[in-house]
Amino acid sequence: MYRYDEFDAAFVRERTAQFSDQVNRRLTGELNEDQFRPLRLMNGLYLQLHAYMLRVAVPYGTLSGRQMRKLAHIARTYDRGYGHFTTRQNIQFNWPRLKDVPEILAELASVEMHAIQTSGNCIRNVTTDQFAGAAADEIIDPRPVAEIIRQWSSLHPEFSYLPRKFKIAITGAPADRAAIRFHDIGLQAATNAAGDVGWEVWVGGGLGRTPMIGKMINGFVPNEHLLAYLESILRVYNRYGRRDNKYKARIKILVHEEGLETIKAQVEAEFSEVRGGVLTLPQEELDRIGSYFAPPSFEDLPATPIDIARETILDPAYGRWLDNNIFSHYRPGYASVTISLKPIGGAPGDATDAQMEAVADLAERYSFDELRVSHEQNLVLPHVRVADLRAVYDGLVEAGLAEGNAGLITDMIACPGLDFCALANARSIPIAQAISHKFAAPERQAEIGDLKIKISGCINACGHHHVGHIGILGVEKKGTELYQITLGGDGTEHASVGKILGPGFVADAVPDAIERLVDVYLGRRETPDEPFIATVRRLGDAPFKEALYGTT
């Protein structure tokens, strides 16, 4: 893992001291709220419905056991004993008090963490594949480049006041687990004819009120010129992105309104100016940063098959967990483990302080002290020996984290919704809980197979509903929460935006509506192996619409 150098440590320390002073000035009345608000937001401190909320960055979703322990300590000492992992691979604390926040930031700084650029119109935390550096299908580990982007974008003076926030996602694998086509910039590892690894660059994707799939602006940018290329895009966006209308200020609107070719021409012109300049990545620097992400000292192990059928007979819950929560590792004898933060009836993404500590223990003992946060609001132990899986599972059972439902219908994304969020129009978590209870039976979940439900409590789409195979969007109509259902969204390399099926449902009716959609799928799939999304693509909306609304 990357370790802060003296520059990183200094800027985090300085910022913490600065914010501490700003809080003091606010408390003494020297600063009023209008003056203080932008300062607190620059440090990830929001004011929500019931209290402040502190959003802490987890750079590219990577944590050590020590960092996770610190998050547990913060949850216990300054909050209410839990934290909420988000779709941006970050963690949020829902109950901090203003005067404690400088101390929390100092605690975070002691483990090389901070809350800088987790809000505001700047480049936000870079997100990536939760299996980066471990996945069997990976071309290259994207984390060194993610770290370089973090360093370049942190406190970048030219890009501190962009027209709107800016999100970059990167993946080193052909299977896109980071939803890169739904980011302002998406980067996907690519290989050119000479066999060099570089980056396919996608631009102008996004969710929110105007969902758009990113467009490929360049099929191969050499690794050493990536920062120059990113800077060229940001410079064009910073200059021409709309500042007159908040809802049209993201780069997706600029690309949409001006056209990809126009933007590409501008970017290429800028790139020709800056290419080969100060942003060219020197090989020694690439090597230095890359060395932090060198593979851990894996043992040479034989490929170890997992006999799921046998384990299922002996212990069905363990069998389910092996079946769903294990992901192929590139090293024989190793596997990546998804720790589901979606217990039946739980709040998606929430973990208690004790659970965080248990996960830190497991990471230290069994996963070379590495942890990941996934954008699907789960945690990951990336490097576990297959021989240790049972021990890891037993540890997770003890911590209440052993739900074997990764990728299944109860593994939902849900934003905090109107229970916490000042922007929300409707609640999300109780909808997730009700659906989770409805489909709690493991046999039923297994029968349904891979199905991604994603729930947002407002059009800003933090719950990624547009890219749910089934998406649920909460709206408020005449004082009642209603839920629109969309179908056919997909956040992967087969990107698509879900379509609204019809009028919204009241909360109590949502689980039954979802069940009717599932029943259409089960009744109409060609084989038990045809996943939900494939059946939807084959059949179109009509039978699903009919199941919800009858023949029209």
Add this chain to the structure above:
Amino acid sequence: MEILTGNELLSGAAVYLDADGNWVAEIDRARLFAKDEAEARDAAIAASKATGRIVGVEIETVKMVDGRVVADRIRERIRAEGPTAPAFPRQELGEDGHVSI
């Protein structure tokens, strides 16, 4: 009818202006402003802002239901009761969280 609400600076807790000019945690204690009390309401907003201790002062419309103050918007009802899922008690005002105008 209308009430005034905001968040107390130190704790961030949701608070309501009562009839004695104190910002309190319970919506049931909120001062109810009738339509013809706009002037008093606006004076209270200005005085509250001047304390620098109440953030985001808003006017909310409410009804009396069985002797209780019930906000018209769902958002405000959840603010008054606390999160429903998972159900948590509301943020408490600290000892230093009492603000009056």
